[in-house]
Amino acid sequence: MFRRSAAVRRSAAALGAAGLLLLAACSNSASSGGSSAGGGSTLTYLTFNTPSLTPAFWKDSIARAEAKAPGVTVKQVVAPSTDRDSYAKQLQASGQFPDLLQSITPSQYTEAGLLTPYDRAWIDANFLLPQGNAIKGKVYIPPTNSQIIPLVFYNKALFKQAGVQPPTTWAQFLQVNATLKAAGITPMELGGNDPFAAAMPLTGAISADVLGKNPKWLQQRYAGTVKFTDADVVAAAGKMRTLVEKGYFEQGALNVSYADSIKNFNAGKAAMYPMGSWYLGSIPKDQWDTIGVFPWPTDDGSVVVPFAVGGSMAVSSKAKDVKAATAFAQAWSLDPDNLKALIEGDGAYPMLKNKTLADYGVTVSPAFTGSYAYVTAANTKVSSIGWTTNDDALPGSLNNDFYAAAQALFNSSDVKGQMSKLDKAWSTATK
Known part of the structure; x- marks a missing residue:
């Protein structure tokens, strides 16, 4: 866009x-x-x-x-x-x-x-x-335009096969993943070899859970009154680690390219795909009735839209x-x-x-x-962390550090340690 x-x-x-x-x-x-x-x-x-x-x-x-x-x-x-x-x-x-x-x-x-x-x-x-x-x-x-980053796209046929419905809460989301996995269906496609794609679950969790409750969080981070190592941010980031530990992404997700992740999801090799709304342009016309979409789930089921206005x-x-x-x-x-x-x-x-x-x-x-409809409806719209061009844009090259943290969470259970690295990178970028 x-x-x-x-x-x-x-x-x-x-x-x-x-x-x-x-x-x-x-x-x-x-x-x-x-x-x-x-x-x-x-x-x-x-x-x-x-x-x-x-x-x-x-x-x-x-x-x-x-x-x-x-x-x-x-x-x-x-x-x-x-x-x-x-x-x-x-x-x-x-x-x-x-x-x-x-x-x-x-x-x-x-x-x-x-x-x-x-x-x-x-x-x-x-x-x-x-x-x-x-x-x-x-x-x-x-x-001139906007995008939601991320949404969760899902394969309606695979959901029907497993007997699940689109979730609205985080607990329901975990249950859907578990049911799909038990049915022999790969719950989520990722494309983790491309850093930005690997970070989609982390982007969704922090945007929804942290910015959804405190839309001024990024401005407060600039002011130094909040940090990535704060308990609420670590808890949100921990959700991505939970998805990894439970094996809900495709096997070898860090070796799958973004381009291949699109091919895999379109081929029905996974039931869900967290990705920016630009994926909508990659849905084959013969699958238009097969692919559904829901927002990244929150703890209480409220709709939080990680939003980026483009130009x-x-x-x-x-x-x-x-x-x-x-x-x-x-x-x-x-x-x-x-x-x-x-x-x-x-x-x-x-x-x-x-x-x-x-x-x-x-x-x-x-x-x-x-x-x-999420764009035009009255709901909680927050900056999609790492994607906005306004005052909430991350400083310097911190986007790269954010993506790196997401990739690291595939191999490390030290969530707070990864968030600490972001705080250090922030300090360097804003000196």
């Missing part, structure tokens, strides 16, 4: 957004911004390619936005790897920082004054959650024509055809005001409409 794509930049796999994204980017040389021969503005635009966001998609979407921003000509700079932030910083160091940047992490640039915020009135007028990805009250990427492009404050760059970015961000590709291919939930799914001309699965 068009979002910060935390794991996407750190793994070759996340299809989201958001996100999220099996990036198969092609390399392209950057060119500097300036004036075109006709007196207009020539802008450089950092993009990336995915199975859904193809070169043809970018060509067409850029042309439509250029038509709505007269005088603007755009030259693409295609990221050569999944790590768009590192590439953007390389370009910046060589004096070639793009005028427009797609799906970067704004917090990595705002302290240096490299990005220009969007007009607050424009943001408020066009988006359902105007401050969804704001940093200190300023919006650097339009909040489209950032505008460089160093662009030679910031006004023209902003006009192009605004036109591109409000184009429903751009969101259509994300809705159908990456499971992104659209966040433009005054539009329904029908307005995008999309065809989506029952699992999409069912999970989208």
Whole structure:
């Protein structure tokens, strides 16, 4: 999805957004911004390619936005790897920082004054959650879409075979896993060889149990009044260790790639799959009626939605024509055809005001409409830890440490020790 794509930049796999994204980017040389021969503005635009966001998609979407921003000509700079932030910083160091940047992490640039915020009135007028990805009250990427990270997808046929129903509480979730295992069915697919995928249960547990009870927890962690070693966080993290100890993941889960985890789950080799909502774009059409979805279970059965608001492009404050760059970015961000590709291919939930799914001309699965209801419904929405681009974004490279802790919990019962490592990494990242 068009979002910060935390794991996407750190793994070759996340299809989201958001996100999220099996990036198969092609390399392209950057060119500097300036004036075109006709007196207009020539802008450089950092993009990336995915199975859904193809070169043809970018060509067409850029042309439509250029038509709505007269005088603007755009030259693409295609990221050569999944790590768009590192590439953007390389370009910046060589004096070639793009005028427009797609799906970067704004917090990595705002302290240096490299990005220009969007007009607050424009943001408020066009988006359902105007401050969804704001940093200190300023919006650097339009909040065009959102994702839930994670959801739990399930195979309805395997649930029926085992005689179980989608759980709402943690106790029920454990019982469902136990019943499936007793029936000879692998309870959960994971794809733990890719760190972000390995961390999905940890992301779900801490987001639901800790942030669900204290949505300000991350801000309090920045203030130093709470820690990962606090009892409530350790208890939440311990839930992932419980799932490991009881053997509820597929055999050799740490050796299964994200790509193979999708294939395995789609092939019916496991009954459940904790993953970001971008998986919705990977459900085969002939299985649309087979795959269901439920939110990560909580102790009391309350619905807590680990939420991440994504966005489209950032505008460089160093662009030679910031006004023209902003006009192009605004036109591109409000184009429903751009969101259509994300809705159908990456499971992104659209966040433009005054539009329904029908307005995008999309065809989506029952699992999409069912999970989208969690976005539109009144429930407890919290930042999905490690995935948000707003003030709750983890500092520095702490996402990598978070994923590493999840992988470590497959082989270590020292949950508090792993959380202590996160506290130490936090201290290093915020010095």
